[in-house]
Amino acid sequence: MKQLLITGATSGIGLQLAKDYAADGWHVWGCGRHGIALGGIDNVTPLAFDITDKQAWQQAAAQVAEQSLDLIMLHAGTCEYQQIEQFDGDSFARVINTNLTSIGYCLQFLLPKLKPGAQLALTGSAVIHLPFARAEAYGASKAAIHYLAQSLQRDLLTQNITVSEIQPGFVATPLTAHNDFNMPWLMSVEQASARIRQGLARRKQIIAFPRRLLWTLKLIAHLPITWQQRLLAEHPRGD
Numbered sequence: 001m002k003q004l005l006i007t008g009a010t011s012g013i014g015l016q017l018a019k020d021y022a023a024d025g026w027h028v029w030g031c032g033r034h035g036i037a038l039g040g041i042d043n044v045t046p047l048a049f050d051i052t053d054k055q056a057w058q059q060a061a062a063q064v065a066e067q068s069l070d071l072i073m074l075h076a077g078t079c080e081y082q083q084i085e086q087f088d089g090d091s092f093a094r095v096i097n098t099n100l101t102s103i104g105y106c107l108q109f110l111l112p113k114l115k116p117g118a119q120l121a122l123t124g125s126a127v128i129h130l131p132f133a134r135a136e137a138y139g140a141s142k143a144a145i146h147y148l149a150q151s152l153q154r155d156l157l158t159q160n161i162t163v164s165e166i167q168p169g170f171v172a173t174p175l176t177a178h179n180d181f182n183m184p185w186l187m188s189v190e191q192a193s194a195r196i197r198q199g200l201a202r203r204k205q206i207i208a209f210p211r212r213l214l215w216t217l218k219l220i221a222h223l224p225i226t227w228q229q230r231l232l233a234e235h236p237r238g239d
């Protein structure tokens with residue numbers, strides 16, 4: 001049985017990925033604080049812990065100890081918007097720790113468990129193509145993941161390990177349910193999971209979707225800065 005370890009497996013896109021890989025016959029180690037969400041799914045072993053806790057990562061790695069992994073998906077994430085009138089440093093740290101620092105702990109304890117020829121996937125976001133208002137923490141964490149994925153790819157080449165960066169557009173999940181702005185080309189978790197699994201099966205290094213959103217963001221990013229600011233003036237403050 002192929003072995004997948006995925007963070008963020010207890011909700012949204014990650015929960016759908018865990019279900020789909022398990023249905024395809026993989027054994028899934030599903031991480032998330034609310035492991036109960038994974039109860040009763042065949043082929044899924046929940047690992048309930050907080051990914052910002054380094055010791056908890058060490059313990060989780062010990063549970064996986066006997067297995068070599070075919071795929072690690074570092075998919076967990078959170079989003080908290082800033083109010084620029086009162087920048088919240090604790091909120092900033094929470095987002096960076098969850099989305100980025102946790103990846104460092106995982107790499108420390110689990111990278112040695114990847115088989116030669118295995119795959120590593122990091123979930124970033126389409127947001128990196130264009131800076132949005134209020135998204136200072138979220139966008140910075142995802143931009144860092146973009147660099148991290150490319151750097152890891154260089155280092156892991158000799159072990160024939162493919163690193164993929166996943167850049168989803170808007171997907172309907174509990175994370176986006178509270179967004180107070182228009183989300184063009186919103187996708188379902190089933191659609192997102194299908195795109196991600198297809199990209200990983202092809203060992204693509206960048207898995208970005210939907211294309212219409214990506215091209216729109218890239219196009220706007222190429223306009224003069226003042227035009228971009230005018231175009232995005234209403235987005236996504238919503239307050």
Ligand SMILES: NC(=O)c1ccc[n+]([C@@H]2O[C@H](COP(=O)([O-])OP(=O)(O)OC[C@H]3O[C@@H](n4cnc5c(N)ncnc54)[C@H](OP(=O)(O)O)[C@@H]3O)[C@@H](O)[C@H]2O)c1
Nearest residue numbers: 008010011012013032033034050051076077170171173175
């Ligand atoms: N939805 C979108 O439109 C969209 C777009 C671009 C990128 N993404 C990225 O896709 C990923 C999943 O997003 P989603 O929309 O599916 O979100 P979601 O439904 O809110 O799921 C987030 C997952 O992350 C886990 N998580 C968060 N903080 C954690 C912590 N401290 N310790 C352990 N697990 C933690 C949650 O598990 P517990 O709560 O059980 O701990 C949950 O399983 C994120 O990286 C997000 O940035 C989403």
